[in-house]
Amino acid sequence: MKPLFIVLEGPDASGKSTQLRLLSDALSARGVPLVATREPGGTPLGERLRELVLAPDSPMNPLTELLLIVGARHEHVEKVIRPALRDGKWVLCSRYTLSSLAYQGWGRGLDRDLIRRLNGLATGGLDPDYVFLLDLPPAVAYERTRERDRFEGEGLEFFTRVRVGYLELIRSVPRAHVIDGTLSQERVLGEILAHLPRPGI
C-alpha cells in the first residue's frame, strides 16, 4: 500500500497535538511505519523559524511571517516529508498549507492567490492524501488559548475569520473531513481512523 500523507488542521488548542500522538500510536500498533511531525517546524531550521514566528515579543509584518512559515515548509517538505514517503513511511503532520491560507489569508488578510502560489512553490505541489479539520466554535478556541504565543494573543474576531476560512477551504480539498473538536479525544480519534483505509486489508 502506498504510504499516506495525513494532515491535521484546526485552530489553536483544537487538540491537534494530542490527536497526532494518539493517531501515531494507533497506526504504529497496526504496524504502520510512520513519521509524526508539525508545522511550523519539523526540521532544525524550521524549529528555529517557528520560535521566531511565535515569539510573543517579536512583532513582524504579516508578509514576513508568511515568508518565514513558507520557508520552513519548504525545508520540511524536502528534508522530512518527501524522504519519509519515499522510504514507504506514512507522514502525520500537524498543520500544513491550509494553515497559511486560513491564518495569513483569512486571519491576517494577505492575498490568498499569493499564498497559494507560495505554498505551491514550497511544496512542489505535494498535497496531503487526507486532511482532518478539528473544528471548534471560535469562542471555544479563544477561551482554550492562554495567550502562549502571538497567534493565541489574537482576539475572538481573528479566530472567527480563521474558522470561516477553514470551513470554506476544506470544501474544495479532496478527502478532507471536518471533525467536531469538542468531542472527547477518543471519539475524535475514532472518527479519524474510520476515514482511513486499514493497512494490510
Ligand code: TYD
Ligand atoms: P501550533 O503549533 O499548531 O499551535 P497549536 O497547537 O496551539 O494549534 O501552531 C502554532 C501557530 O502557528 C498557530 O497559532 C497557527 C500558526 N500558523 C500560521 O499562522 N500559519 C501557518 O502556515 C502555520 C503552519 C501555523
